Amino acid sequence: MRRITILVADDEAEIADLIALHLKKEGYDIITASDGKEAIQVIQSQSVDLAILDIMMPELDGYEVTRQIREQYHMPIIFLSAKTSDLDKITGLVMGADDYMTKPFNPMELVARVNSQLRRSMEFSQPINTNKSVLEAGGLIISPDQHTVTLYGEPIELTPKEFDILYLLAGHPKIVFSVESIFQQVWGEAYYESGNNTVMVHIRTLRKKLGEDKNKSKFIKTIWGVGYTFNG
Known part of the structure; x- marks a missing residue:
């Protein structure tokens, strides 16, 4: 090896x-x-x-x-x-x-x-878990196998962490994830204080790449004081 x-x-x-x-x-x-x-x-x-x-x-x-x-x-x-x-x-x-x-x-x-x-x-x-399927919502297609995201057929270039956040949220629509929960599941480690900014920065960049912002969000919705949810 x-x-x-x-x-x-x-x-x-x-x-x-x-x-x-x-x-x-x-x-x-x-x-x-x-x-x-x-x-x-x-x-x-x-x-x-x-x-x-x-x-x-x-x-x-x-x-x-x-x-x-x-x-x-x-x-x-x-x-x-x-x-x-x-x-x-x-x-x-x-x-x-x-x-x-x-x-x-x-x-x-x-x-x-x-x-x-x-x-x-x-x-x-590792080989892709068969439970991980392609997700589609409102023109957005997320493929865990190819690790690609397209919006109305146009590729969206995401970093690995941005992809993981989007797949987590899109895979559980309408469920609200706290910042702590997102950090623990995406980064795979215990939450620490600066993790809050880390998640928020990735969410902000992810929204920008999806063509939205916090005042006009289509896919990622902020639940103030609670966390984020997928709204596709």
């Missing part, structure tokens, strides 16, 4: 080496890159199961690397950055990252987050 390979892209060699040291202890193969352009070259030439990206890198920053990755791949992406503001974190998640950690960081917490993301990724890569 092929060993799991993780890309660590950071222009600070000391940080990349520290991350590599801890992840190798977990049995992972590690490839390092010192800039964004090299990170893209690694991903295009080798099988990578998860990427840890710094945001402020030479050549291409982490946002652009993520954008290019998301054009072709569904691997988990974890941002590791000195940028600590909520806006930076929200931007990272909107761009397609699955998690965001700030520097300085606890290496063991990073390992735990890597394990969590890989566990979810491996579960997703």
